[in-house]
Structures are given as C-alpha cells and as structure tokens.
C-alpha cells in the first residue's frame with residue numbers, strides 16, 4: 001500500500017499499439033484483416049530502413065520509454081525486435097489486450113479505465129449511401145439544408161479536399177464515417193458557422209447514441225478550395241460509459257481527478273474535477289508538466305495525446321508518426337524528472353493505427369503498459385482493465401471493475 005500522498009498519472013498515447021491482438025483477424029481495414037499490424041514495430045522498421053527520413057532521419061529513438069521497458073514490451077506482445085531498442089528495462093513494463101469488440105477510442109479508454117464495453121457498437125456499411133435515408137433526411141432537416149454531402153466512408157482530410165468547394169456552394173454539411181462507430185460532420189467554420197455545426201452535432205447525438213453509434217464528431221475547417229484545413233475546434237459528442245470508471249472511483253473516494261485533452265469528451269465529463277484542454281499535443285503536454293508540480297496528493301491525472309492517431313496514423317504518415325514518437329519520448333523524460341517519490345506514471349494506448357497498413361482506419365492491436373515509480377516490474381501480458389485496478393491500488397482506493405492489480 002502506498003502513502004496517502006501517492007499520485008497517479010495515466011497517459012494514453014493514442015493509437016500507439018505494439019502488435020496485432022489475438023482477435024485481429026476479426027477487424028479490418030477495407031477487406032484486409034488487421035492480422036500482422038504492429039504500429040510501433042513497423043514504424044521502427046521503416047525508420048531503420050531509411051523509409052522515414054522526412055523531417056527526421058535514421059533509426060527510431062525513444063531512449064526514455066525504452067529504458068523503462070518499451071522495446072521489451074513490444075517483444076513480449078508480438079515477438080518483434082525494434083532496432084536500437086535494447087535497454088534492460090528499469091521500469092514497469094508489459095502489454096495489454098482488449099476484450100471490447102471495438103478498436104476505437106471510447107472502447108479502449110473505457111476499458112483501460114476498468115469498464116469493458118458490454119454492447120455491440122453499430123457501424124455504417126462501407127457502401128454509398130452509407131447512412132439510412134431517414135438519418136440523412138433528419139440531418140438535413142436539423143441543418144435546414146436541402147440534403148447532405150458525402151454519405152460514405154472517408155478520411156476526413158481527403159473528403160474536405162474533395163467536397164469542400166461543393167459544400168461552400170450548396171451549404172450542405174459533409175457527413176462521413178469510418179470503420180469506427182462514428183458519424184462525422186465536416187463544415188466550414190465561417191460559411192456554415194462553427195456554432196451551427198456544434199449545435200447540429202449536439203442535436204443529432206441522442207438519436208445516434210440510441211442506435212449505439214459511439215460518437216457524433218464535429219469536424220470544422222477553414223480556408224479556400226485547394227487549401228482547406230481542419231481546426232482545433234473539433235468536438236466529440238460521445239455516448240456515456242456503461243458503468244462508473246476509474247475516474248468515478250477516484251472522484252467517489254473524495255480525490256481530485258484531472259483530465260487532459262480528449263478525456264473529458266471520451267468520458268462525457270463523468271468523474272472529472274478539472275478539465276485541461278489545448279489546441280495541440282504540445283499545449284496538452286504543458287498541462288501535464290504543470291500537473292506534475294501541482295496535482296494534489298491522492299489525485300489522478302488522466303491524459304490523452306491524440307496527434308499520433310489523428311495527424312499521423314489515419315494519414316498513414318510514417319515519418320510524421322516517428323517524429324512525434326521521438327518528440328514525445330524526450331518530453332516524457334522532462335515530465336518524469338518532475339515527479340515525486342510515491343508517484344506512479346503509466347504510459348499506454350487505446351488501440352493501434354499502423355501507418356504502414358492498408359486503408360486509413362485503426363488497427364486491432366495489443367498496447368504497451370510502461371510505468372515509472374514502482375521500480376523494475378515485469379508485469380507480462382495483462383488486461384486493459386488491469387491498468388485501472390493497478391492505478392486504484394496505487395491510490396489506495398477500491399477498484400470496482402473486473403481488472404486485477406499488477407502492483
């Protein structure tokens with residue numbers, strides 16, 4: 001048991017998977033199953049073979065997380081060797097496997113927070129139109145437009161390039177989906193209006209949640225044809241978690257909980273005392289650095305760093321992903337140097353998004369579980385829910401989910 005001043009920091013590196021999960025064959029990018037996907041190992045291989053030299057160069061370097069056990073975790077999860085990742089682990093290290101039947105952000109985060117998803121998500125078919133006619137009609141009615149654009153599976157950056165001009169001309173919202181359980185609406189911040197887009201998504205969300213579609217996502221963009229760009233005003237309207245999560249357990253014990261980035265949206269603000277948002281991951285990291293100094297004794301800080309996924313994984317940008325990993329690793333070193341005796345920091349992920357893979361969707365993978373503050377500890381293959389149980393043990397509060405502590 002830890003002293004009551006123990007603090008915990010749970011840091012999700014969005015999409016940083018470490019090798020195909022046992023059930024990867026049941027998950028797809030297009031018609032290709034995710035069997036064999038490996039976000040970290042495939043990025044490392046591309047780097048060492050000189051295929052990721054844009055904006056960076058050479059083998060992938062992550063000395064801080066590798067020193068704690070990242071290379072060992074990848075080896076454990078997938079058998080893959082990452083060139084240059086050969087440190088003897090000095091931290092807590094292992095790999096986690098998910099049971100929820102979704103390779104998306106809410107499923108991954110809720111399960112890491114102790115609550116697997118008990119239902120089947122609903123997905124829209126990879127066909128055109130992707131949406132049932134009643135739903136498209138309802139969106140147009142709520143938007144006050146004659147119809148909708150898109151109505152298909154798409155990458156969000158490609159679809160605004162393709163349909164942005166038509167959107168400006170017609171005023172119709174661009175609606176699209178993916179292999180995730182999502183309904184996304186892209187609209188121009190000035191021409192359509194940001195507030196109008198957010199109100200449209202908020203009004204639609206209850207209907208989609210009732211269908212077990214996990215999220216309605218507002219995807220505002222700015223600019224002119226040829227130079228459209230998405231903005232940081234994205235907003236996710238997510239279905240609420242099915243049961244109290246780690247955040248509720250901690251808050252219920254009278255402790256403070258700090259959410260950084262998308263955590264507020266993903267958990268519908270449940271169990272969250274303070275939300276710290278920012279325009280990009282660099283700004284979010286500043287919140288994490290500040291909380292290393294200011295987080296209260298007994299508190300939980302839960303952070304999501306989404307750019308690995310949104311800027312590089314979905315865009316299949318291997319060099320960009322590698323560069324982001326290297327920057328994050330260096331920043332993680334500064335963060336860990338600020339922590340105090342008695343603190344626990346765990347770095348993990350919610351799913352994979354192998355940028356070398358077919359398609360533009362997430363990949364079903366195991367995720368690394370890398371920890372600082374509890375000494376050398378090889379925890380082996382664990383469940384996502386064990387992360388929540390372990391954080392609860394560290395904070396000395398009751399764990400309510402099915403997980404078992406590895407501490």
Ligand SMILES: O=P(O)(O)O[C@H]1O[C@H](CO)[C@@H](O)[C@H]1O
Nearest residue numbers: 154155156157178180182314
């Ligand atoms: O291509 P963009 O719009 O980034 O969409 C991606 O982001 C969604 C939510 O994270 C995923 O389901 C995927 O479709």
Ligand SMILES: [Mn+2]
Nearest residue numbers: 014015105350
């Ligand atoms: Mn995610």
Ligand SMILES: [Mn+2]
Nearest residue numbers: 309310314362
């Ligand atoms: Mn994603």
